[in-house]
Amino acid sequence: MKESKHVQLNVTRWNKWANSYDGKGWRYVYLRKAQSSLISLLNIKENMNFLDIGCGTGWAIGQVAKLVDYKGSFYGVDLSPRMIEKAKENFKVNNNFHFINANSESIPLDDNLFDIIICTNSFHHYLNPNKAMKEIFRLLKPDGKIFILDPTADYWFIKIIDKIIKLIEPGHVKIYSTKEFESLLINAGLKYIGCKKTITREKVHIGEK
Template sequence: MSETIVRKQYDQLAGVYDLRWKSYITNTLSFLKKWAEISPTDTILDVACGTGEFEHLLLAEYSSQQIVGIDISDKMLAIAKQKCSAYPQVSFQIASASNLPFDNDSFDVIVSANAFHYFDDPLAALKEMRRVLKPDGKVMILDWCRDYLLCKICDIILKGFDPAHQQCYTQNEFHRLLEDANFAVYRATRIRFGVVWGLMVATAILKN
């Protein structure tokens, strides 16, 4: 049910999304790109890719980057496809984070930005990421962090007023979910963007 609500909400927002959240999108995705240190030979999966802005950033540096983006909003994906139409090695498709339509060991890098708080079954999503990640690959997730007071307040408000919102996590809760999915946290930090937005990011690798 929650994915249906999220899909409907983002189908409605798609046309204005990039403009409405321009500063936030630019700041967070530019940070993630720098953090990720992606190689031009990496094959990437972007989970909850939205309008394809992260793909656009990567392709501006490495025009031959192999990327697959998935999202549950058809209208967001339509914008992503338009942005990246000049790059035949980049593809987008509708898919749920908890049911990825890919073979085991398919990707070198999996990223997900600003979406983890929408996942109705975050552990299932992480297990799916683990399944499609190559043995020496890495997962990088950037999302809101409940350790920050204003994010904690936003989380409480959104739970009451936004039916698409599931929950924000503290950094410790987030790391426990990664460990429960059989990842090892390789690198992690918290970062603030402006007054309101406190986020966390983690790079995880498969446990031996």
């Protein structure tokens, strides 16, 4: 699929979702649980630079900031302009929160900026995963850490789900296996530390620059 078509499909889909994204339906409860599971793995300290790629309306950023009494710089990037508008609205009183409408494959921020980058339930939508991973490498400080939470195709039924989603959702790209995540991280220059299962049975893949 052409890059521009893929971007357009995803923007349309996620702009629509943005209107209800802070709701209380089962889908959102599930996503919040998954994000909480990842957050419990972070060794977040005061005055860190933190980034969430594919941040949606910014919920995880708010939770992480709360853990350190809002001391630090908190960034969110998302492809959907509407998700970013909502995130800005949600955190308008926090002047150390920055939300940017951009593609994960080309993020307009400086090199070596972040102590921690997270990405939750978003990576499987990226058309060029190697490009996105190289951006993560560029943006992390030396020793900075990346935590990617995503469904992981280590079992036959997830591989079948991946095939079904591809048929019904044209903006979907691929659910990766642990081995593929490891290769993606290593090819971008990152160390693959390992992975942890979440309560939602997805996996968090952890890497370090």
